[in-house]
Amino acid sequence: MAGVSQSAVSRAFSPTASISARTRQKVLAAAASLGYRPNRIPAIMLSGRSYMVGVVIGGLQNPFYATALEQLATALRENGLQVMLMHVEDAVTLDSALDQLVSYRIDAVVTSLAIGSDTVVRALSQLGIPVVCFNSSRVGPWISTVNSNNHGAGLTAARLLAHNGIRYPVWLTGPVRNAASRARGEGFRQGLHDAGSPPAALSVLQGDDTYDSGYDAIARLKKRGVRPDGIFASNDMMACGAIDALRECMGLHCPRDVIILGYDNIPQAAWRSYDLTSFSQHTEHMVARTMELLDEALATQDTPLSRTYVVDAQLIERGSTGCAP
Amino acid sequence: MAGVSQSAVSRAFSPTASISARTRQKVLAAAASLGYRPNRIPAIMLSGRSYMVGVVIGGLQNPFYATALEQLATALRENGLQVMLMHVEDAVTLDSALDQLVSYRIDAVVTSLAIGSDTVVRALSQLGIPVVCFNSSRVGPWISTVNSNNHGAGLTAARLLAHNGIRYPVWLTGPVRNAASRARGEGFRQGLHDAGSPPAALSVLQGDDTYDSGYDAIARLKKRGVRPDGIFASNDMMACGAIDALRECMGLHCPRDVIILGYDNIPQAAWRSYDLTSFSQHTEHMVARTMELLDEALATQDTPLSRTYVVDAQLIERGSTGCAP
DNA sequence: TGTTGTTTTGCATAGCTATGCAATCTTTCA
């Protein structure tokens, strides 16, 4: 229709191609009237690059991950990469999920999950697909990680409790398979130890990163007859559950009777009913680091990249630790 | 390596293909040892179907959309469809986003946004790409919608307020461009009218679907000197903001002084500090309807499908309207 | 064994674009 060759059409849509302005104009005009849009699929076959990144996540109901996904998706798009989303709840389906991603020839994988089986890791290495992990500790030849400074935050939390003269601290932990949660707990113990708090004083409560599990954990604590005065929760949702349970089950008010710290600084932490002190994972930084890793890994396509970034979390002090709003 | 033709390899990975068990075994064994995985990209070129669905969303920080996305992604994967995620904040970028999706030859689009410009709609129609809208009212030849019964819920909310003898009702609305919010408001007005409440009694507050906007709206109300006794918020996050503002700015307690209803039934509505009565959009149903629409639209590829499903929302009564927990 | 029917296999092609290379056109300058 534009009276030009197919090559010219291709070049008209490629900004860097050698083509005269007039020809490009003709092509674009014809394309517009025909509703033609270039098809990227053949280019994937030729170049071997799809410009699609597999994003594998779970637990979107945690606002922290929702926000992180939002920012990541935006950043990827700004860098000309598409997001192929994979929602995975259990490690079992992760394997098949990655298989599907691979069959679409994704360029890389970003995940907030602890990568499942070793089979997967080996498969990805064999295929030379770069992986970036968010807050998960898996290491390997093609795997890079971006973590917030979980251990450091644990230390800070412990110091804050010590500074407030806490005698009955509580560590409200997430699932054991959650590496980030484990690291926070280790930092917290370490910090308590450094402050001279006897290990026996620490109550450890197991949760599963949900509000309900935080609530229930405190209810269990009451049955044990423990009256806590300082709590560090591995995540804000559990912290909120704990705040409500303290008030409703134990009649304890925050921060008068007990001070609480959470992690993630989700929007709800700033809601007035909770007013929760929390560690803000600087997601912008973490996403930026992730993009750096992706760019580098995709540029040097055949050399495995394996780097670790640790981004400090920032303590946001609010009412739950006695800070005035 | 397996000593067979390329056709045989292709057939080995296709469950329905005509191939002997022995040959398939040989191929799969060789594939496993070579790390070979079938490449779906050429199949896209041949069949014209990519089995990828563009999912275009905004406002993931609203847990309702996060949950919906989660369920949608799961449902799509169970039906053998991939999710190409597109996060979009403003209608401006929507156009370019859709362009990108189209260039990857997605089979269909699911969106929770009011589709932007007419250009986009026309372009999608021309290309024959089916679109399913979540809670957005756009109509057109290739566009289907799955809505919750917003108007009906508005009626129900009004009836509940009337039943409680409310005299100073408030409608806390979302952005005007949000069709779902508008429909809820219309139902609410209608219901108040039906109950004999004078229109002048209704205060309308404009929010933007965030907690802060709900909080601020109530603060503005105080300045106006209005003392509300019943509030219907277009979304739970605004409702939570309102609850906190009522207590902090006006000294009003819920449900003693004022009763409140929200919409979406986000997890936080069940958190004890809010205990918010809300309308639950039956996301499972809505997602199931969406899948039905997609299946049908993809089966009859060249005939435009344009259907509307309305799914009733369920009133979940909690403490904010005086229900015992 | 010969015949027929069934299953399996390989051949060859299509699908659409990007790009190296050669050919053509345009510009510049002597």
Next chain:
DNA sequence: TGAAAGATTGCATAGCTATGCAAAACAACA
């Protein structure tokens, strides 16, 4: 005007798999 340099264009090909068709292998039966 002619030549050389530069810009633009078209040709032809590659990329990997699914599938129709024909050939081949196999099974069943008389």
